Amino acid sequence: MGSPKKNLRLVEDKNKPNRDELNSKIDVAYSIRRLKPYEVVESRGSEQVLRGDKAFKLDWNESTITPSPKALSAIQSFVSGNGGLNWYPSLGSRSLADSLSEYTQLPAENILVTAGSDAALQLICDSYLDTNDEVVVPVPTYNHFLVFAQSRGVRLISIQPNDPFRVDFDLLESTLSNRTRLVYLVSPNNPTGTIFTAAQIEQLCTDFPRTLFVVDEAYFEFAQITAISLVTTFKNLLVTRTFSKAFGLAGLRIGYLAAHRTLIDGLSKIYNPKSVSTLSQIGAEAALGDLDYLNKYLDEVSQSKTILLDYFRSIGTDAFSTPANFIVVRLPQIEETLSKLSAESIYIRNRSNYPGLADCARMSVGNVEQTRALIEKLNRIF
Numbered sequence: 001m002g003s004p005k006k007n008l009r010l011v012e013d014k015n016k017p018n019r020d021e022l023n024s025k026i027d028v029a030y031s032i033r034r035l036k037p038y039e040v041v042e043s044r045g046s047e048q049v050l051r052g053d054k055a056f057k058l059d060w061n062e063s064t065i066t067p068s069p070k071a072l073s074a075i076q077s078f079v080s081g082n083g084g085l086n087w088y089p090s091l092g093s094r095s096l097a098d099s100l101s102e103y104t105q106l107p108a109e110n111i112l113v114t115a116g117s118d119a120a121l122q123l124i125c126d127s128y129l130d131t132n133d134e135v136v137v138p139v140p141t142y143n144h145f146l147v148f149a150q151s152r153g154v155r156l157i158s159i160q161p162n163d164p165f166r167v168d169f170d171l172l173e174s175t176l177s178n179r180t181r182l183v184y185l186v187s188p189n190n191p192t193g194t195i196f197t198a199a200q201i202e203q204l205c206t207d208f209p210r211t212l213f214v215v216d217e218a219y220f221e222f223a224q225i226t227a228i229s230l231v232t233t234f235k236n237l238l239v240t241r242t243f244s245k246a247f248g249l250a251g252l253r254i255g256y257l258a259a260h261r262t263l264i265d266g267l268s269k270i271y272n273p274k275s276v277s278t279l280s281q282i283g284a285e286a287a288l289g290d291l292d293y294l295n296k297y298l299d300e301v302s303q304s305k306t307i308l309l310d311y312f313r314s315i316g317t318d319a320f321s322t323p324a325n326f327i328v329v330r331l332p333q334i335e336e337t338l339s340k341l342s343a344e345s346i347y348i349r350n351r352s353n354y355p356g357l358a359d360c361a362r363m364s365v366g367n368v369e370q371t372r373a374l375i376e377k378l379n380r381i382f
């Protein structure tokens with residue numbers, strides 16, 4: 001009997017690829033061949049902020065302050081105790097789903113916790129979209145969703161209202177038909193802040209019962225306008241949310257979706273119940289237990305928005321408010337202006353190549369103290 005090592009070598013020799021095989025490239029799946037790799041845009045300024053340098057990281061719509069101390073200490077005590085990182089997380093995040101049930105006023109069975117709302121959006125696309133399905137998206141929008149949808153080989157129909165800062169409901173309704181499989185609506189929209197009211201979502205779900213409506217409420221907390229209570233009535237509505245924005249937990253990658261039980265059953269076919277890390281579940285649950293901290297931050301952002309908008313208008317710069325934690329500004333010679341801002345460690349996001357947003361940039365809004373310091377710096381630039 002030969003040694004296992006000898007046997008292994010024999011098998012290798014037999015299957016040795018020829019030169020052609022070695023040189024051939026294994027292509028990606030057919031449905032994603034025409035996609036370009038997602039452009040990874042650097043998130044700037046975080047290292048400077050962590051070093052304690054005066055930098056304004058306003059490019060990714062994140063919270064500008066640290067998360068609730070209760071979330072931090074829950075994570076710290078888990079890590080420093082004998083918490084059980086050697087085990088898989090609580091499957092399906094049951095305890096967090098119960099807290100979310102209280103927060104959303106929905107039964108826990110209507111909630112699915114995911115690794116960020118991106119994972120919720122991807123799960124929806126993977127579960128409910130097939131090749132050639134028609135997907136309708138008002139633009140400009142949160143572009144990452146388009147990647148998830150296109151990876152399913154769908155036919156994407158984007159609709160662009162004349163005014164990017166207003167919802168064109170008639171245009172939307174007139175684009176939809178029985179053939180429309182899914183509609184993606186962001187409310188408040190990133191980057192324009194447009195809102196769909198619950199009444200509008202109800203109308204859409206009623207008028208097009210064969211179409212799935214995905215309402216992305218990543219910025220819900222700032223706007224306090226939601227369609228979430230409709231998910232127990234409508235079997236064609238999904239609402240996604242996140243802890244990345246108002247709760248300040250973007251680094252943990254945690255979000256959730258709410259939907260009718262029948263839709264959740266469909267998603268459960270490929271949902272990975274151990275995909276949300278233990279630390280994320282613990283941090284999110286503790287953050288939900290500190291709504292005073294959340295509300296104080298929401299109040300600060302709202303005040304800051306007024307201060308910042310007044311400032312831009314006072315210097316004659318077009319500035320568009322949104323109900324979320326960001327505003328949009330129109331900057332002449334945008335590239336040059338953004339370089340000047342970066343040189344002063346002010347990082348905002350160029351959105352001038354988005355439909356209808358020529359010369360526009362989006363910037364996050366921080367708390368009042370940060371906003372006053374920002375304006376002081378902006379005054380030296382503009």
Ligand SMILES: Cc1ncc(COP(=O)(O)O)c(C=O)c1O
Nearest residue numbers: 116117118142190218242244255
């Ligand atoms: C509209 C919208 N949806 C989803 C996301 C992604 O959120 P998450 O961090 O929960 O994946 C973002 C992030 O910018 C967003 O703007």
